[in-house]
Amino acid sequence: MHETDPHFEALLVYLKESRGFDFTGYKRSSLMRRVNRRMTQVDAAGYPEYLDFLQVHPDEFTALFNTILINVTAFFRDTDAWEYLRAEVLEPMIEAKPADSMIRIWSAGCASGQEAYTLAMVLAEMLGIEQFKDRVKIYATDVDEEQLNEARQASYGEREIQDLEPELVERYFEQLNGRYTFRKDLRRSVIFGRNDLVQDAPISRIDLLTCRNTLMYFNAETQAKILGRFHFALAETGVLFLGKAEMLLSHSSLFTPIDLKRRVFRRVPRLYAPPGVVFADPPPTGTGGVTGLDELRNEAFAASPLAQLVLTSDGLVACSNRQLEKLFGVSSRDIGRPFRDLDLSYRPVELRRYIEQTQLERRTLRVTDVEYHRGTDVVHLMVQISPLSGADGSLLGVNLIFHDVTASRRLQDDLEHANQQLEAAYEELQSTNEELETTNEELQSTVEELETTNEELQSTNEELETMNEELQSTNDELQSINDQLRVSTSRLDEANAFLETVLTSLQAGVAVVDPDLRIRMWNRHAEDLWGLRSGEVIGQHFLNLDIGLPIDRIRPLVRGALDAGGRSGEIRLDAVNRRGRAITVRVACTPLRSRDGGPGGGDGAIIVMETA
Numbered sequence: 001m002h003e004t005d006p007h008f009e010a011l012l013v014y015l016k017e018s019r020g021f022d023f024t025g026y027k028r029s030s031l032m033r034r035v036n037r038r039m040t041q042v043d044a045a046g047y048p049e050y051l052d053f054l055q056v057h058p059d060e061f062t063a064l065f066n067t068i069l070i071n072v073t074a075f076f077r078d079t080d081a082w083e084y085l086r087a088e089v090l091e092p093m094i095e096a097k098p099a100d101s102m103i104r105i106w107s108a109g110c111a112s113g114q115e116a117y118t119l120a121m122v123l124a125e126m127l128g129i130e131q132f133k134d135r136v137k138i139y140a141t142d143v144d145e146e147q148l149n150e151a152r153q154a155s156y157g158e159r160e161i162q163d164l165e166p167e168l169v170e171r172y173f174e175q176l177n178g179r180y181t182f183r184k185d186l187r188r189s190v191i192f193g194r195n196d197l198v199q200d201a202p203i204s205r206i207d208l209l210t211c212r213n214t215l216m217y218f219n220a221e222t223q224a225k226i227l228g229r230f231h232f233a234l235a236e237t238g239v240l241f242l243g244k245a246e247m248l249l250s251h252s253s254l255f256t257p258i259d260l261k262r263r264v265f266r267r268v269p270r271l272y273a274p275p276g277v278v279f280a281d282p283p284p285t286g287t288g289g290v291t292g293l294d295e296l297r298n299e300a301f302a303a304s305p306l307a308q309l310v311l312t313s314d315g316l317v318a319c320s321n322r323q324l325e326k327l328f329g330v331s332s333r334d335i336g337r338p339f340r341d342l343d344l345s346y347r348p349v350e351l352r353r354y355i356e357q358t359q360l361e362r363r364t365l366r367v368t369d370v371e372y373h374r375g376t377d378v379v380h381l382m383v384q385i386s387p388l389s390g391a392d393g394s395l396l397g398v399n400l401i402f403h404d405v406t407a408s409r410r411l412q413d414d415l416e417h418a419n420q421q422l423e424a425a426y427e428e429l430q431s432t433n434e435e436l437e438t439t440n441e442e443l444q445s446t447v448e449e450l451e452t453t454n455e456e457l458q459s460t461n462e463e464l465e466t467m468n469e470e471l472q473s474t475n476d477e478l479q480s481i482n483d484q485l486r487v488s489t490s491r492l493d494e495a496n497a498f499l500e501t502v503l504t505s506l507q508a509g510v511a512v513v514d515p516d517l518r519i520r521m522w523n524r525h526a527e528d529l530w531g532l533r534s535g536e537v538i539g540q541h542f543l544n545l546d547i548g549l550p551i552d553r554i555r556p557l558v559r560g561a562l563d564a565g566g567r568s569g570e571i572r573l574d575a576v577n578r579r580g581r582a583i584t585v586r587v588a589c590t591p592l593r594s595r596d597g598g599p600g601g602g603d604g605a606i607i608v609m610e611t612a
């Protein structure tokens, strides 16, 4: 037994209040195991954290309920029990019913419907299709809406029908795309609905109620409550069919076993009282010539270990023995007194009406389970009340024997207790087994998912490898282009340096302009001559230069070099150098031509300025 954990109980109250699911009557051991599984999956450290998680993630309720409401099921689950039910319960039940009367069946806790359709197949086989459609109603209920939806579809896969006899599959299922769907015309006789066994009202006038592998999830108190409802639900001679691990019912006064092994029970009418056992009349006595028999008989009677009292036919105390005196204080002093005046007539049990009944019916009655408190001791008694008849059959009196059954009662209690523990352990085992089956299925599907993911990863990996190879070769190509560029750049640098040296070595100012007259080159000598550094003039329009040279005068010269004809020319000019001294400058202008360029000044012009 698990101790109750207040945080866990608070979680159950929350589930009840927020979603109407009352799990408080479920066995704690299994329930806690299932909730703990969900907690591990969502990384909740304890019940309070899980409660917080549920408040923030409403989707978690569905996952939790799916985990708690174990829904393992199968067609003809426990085949042997179904065969027994058919032959020993349903056959006689149908025979005893008027030919046109309805047969009402309730499959409570039907999960995904296999049990309900099993019932439909069994009855259709017995009654024939037409009678089945006319007479049978199967109500199939569960608390789990998702399961009910599956059940309503009536469509099953290869795996679910694999243990069904092929003839039944042939007769009752339509096959399409690998799915097997239960016949629509018979499906109409099966009505699915949501019913919470803990909270909802039962269906009534039921002939056969199957509630298999569902009760075992509830604690004894809730089981008893549900059994009360089942008793109400069943018709007078209705039958209850439980799962093979469900045993506690054997203690219920509401049902009596028809076959305990197969867990088939009949409803007991409410006002049931166990019938009395009729004993044979005592053999006639005689003396056989022996003397002193009366005294011997009296002594034998007085010394009997059983407390005994004999009454006359008109209710007076005739004889009592020592054991009776020890037990109830009734002694020989009470002989001749009316029995009804003695406390014993109504304490510890009302005996007068049994005595009247014995006299009337002339048969022995037994009153069982009589509890008698003697000081601090409790004595359990069974009182046997028998009529005493004369040889002519007339009633002489009544004999009351008080059997002390305390020891056997105690043994029986111990036995029952041990039995209950055994049954509870068996139920626990069965529910653990079902949990394991579910877990196994879940693991199976996780393994399948992992296999798929693995395959996907494998192919992604291969793609990555190919991409990697392509990148490598692109990289190699880029590297070689880069190398070429580096070589070209260094050649260019060399050429530039060489050009720079040539220009610097010239004893004349040199300016190179592009076709738009923007200055591209300005050598050291030009800097010295006009006082402008190369950095200041590169990119400037040559004709806008503000230097001591009369630019306007050389404009035609430069234009001539740039024109289509590309003429070279020369001019002498008076100018002022950077120091402000008057100088004479010879300016020569030549078109700039690339090596493969045609005639004309398309590429610019070279202007050489030399002090004359």
Ligand SMILES: C[S@@+](CC[C@H](N)C(=O)[O-])C[C@H]1O[C@@H](n2cnc3c(N)ncnc32)[C@H](O)[C@@H]1O
Pocket (backbone or CB within 6 Å): 069, 070, 071, 072, 073, 074, 077, 108, 109, 110, 111, 112, 115, 141, 142, 143, 144, 147, 195, 196, 197, 198, 211, 212, 213, 214, 217, 243, 434
């Ligand atoms: C293990 S299955 C049994 C299915 C089927 N009767 C069989 O024996 O194969 C138990 C079913 O009981 C249902 N159940 C659990 N608590 C319930 C409740 N309070 N009321 C109705 N059904 C409940 C679950 O949803 C689940 O479908």
